[in-house]
Amino acid sequence: MAKQIVMDATGDTQHEFNPTDAASLKEAERRFKELTGAGFIAAVRTSVGQSEFIRNFDPAAEETVFFPRLKGG
Amino acid sequence: MADYEILWSFLVCVVAWGIALLRMVDRGALYSPISKAEQRASTLLKEWLTREQCIQYQRLGYFEVAGSHSGNRYRIHPGRQMNVDQLDERGRQVETLCFLPEKYVPVSDVMLAQKIMLENDEPAALGVAVRRASLGLPR
Numbered sequence: 325m326a327k328q329i330v331m332d333a334t335g336d337t338q339h340e341f342n343p344t345d346a347a348s349l350k351e352a353e354r355r356f357k358e359l360t361g362a363g364f365i366a367a368v369r370t371s372v373g374q375s376e377f378i379r380n381f382d383p384a385a386e387e388t389v390f391f392p393r394l395k396g397g
Numbered sequence: 398m399a400d401y402e403i404l405w406s407f408l409v410c411v412v413a414w415g416i417a418l419l420r421m422v423d424r425g426a427l428y429s430p431i432s433k434a435e436q437r438a439s440t441l442l443k444e445w446l447t448r449e450q451c452i453q454y455q456r457l458g459y460f461e462v463a464g465s466h467s468g469n470r471y472r473i474h475p476g477r478q479m480n481v482d483q484l485d486e487r488g489r490q491v492e493t494l495c496f497l498p499e500k501y502v503p504v505s506d507v508m509l510a511q512k513i514m515l516e517n518d519e520p521a522a523l524g525v526a527v528r529r530a531s532l533g534l535p536r
Contacts, residue, residue, distance in 0.1 A: 329441065331441075331498065331506045333500075333501050333502065333503075334437065335433070335434040335437025335440075335502075365510075365513075365514075367517065372447060373445065373446050373448065373449075373450060373451075375516065375517065389441075389445070389513070392498035392499050392502065394497060394498055394511075394514055394521075394522065394525050395496065395497065395498075395525055396495060396496050396525045396527040397495035397497050397526075397527055
């Protein structure tokens with residue numbers, strides 16, 4: 325199972341999806357577009373402690389974290 | 398209304414509140430939601446740190462990252478604002494940076510977002526950050 329992790333006030337909300345299931349994949353892609361469209365930044369974990377930004381949905385990504393865009397404090 | 402009716406109403410009210418309270422305790426609703434959120438965020442942060450960063454964070458209470466473009470070192474302390482120090486080559490504080498997610502998230506999530514941003518798009522992080530020359534004072 326792959327995972328989309330969305331940072332929020334509760335810490336995060338995690339959505340698991342099955343990359344081999346077309347419906348599950350479609351829902352994950354919809355969520356990706358919705359979140360990035362709302363200003364969230366998406367990063368996939370590439371190895372231990374390493375990550376990479378993605379601008380488009382990657383069906384092969386095992387773990388994607390979404391965090392709200394950043395502002396100066 | 399007779400006295401016993403008032404007393405009866407009071408007792409019913411107390412019992413109802415007691416039951417509601419017990420149900421809230423059972424659901425965990427009386428524990429601090431902030432604390433639970435922070436615990437959750439802290440777990441996520443540790444999962445996304447390198448082994449070195451994780452050890453550093455546990456031992457020293459902060460961890461360091463390398464900027465994606467300059468290679469500069471940044472020290473991320475627990476905090477929401479003014480919690481990122483830019484370091485020089487000798488590890489001294491040069492500047493303090495302030496940038497954070499625009500929506501509320503727990504402190505550990507703020508730190509993870511700062512790490513990911515600096516390690517992947519340092520110019521964008523520096524572009525939004527409020528910067529202040531460091532006084533070199535220990536935190």
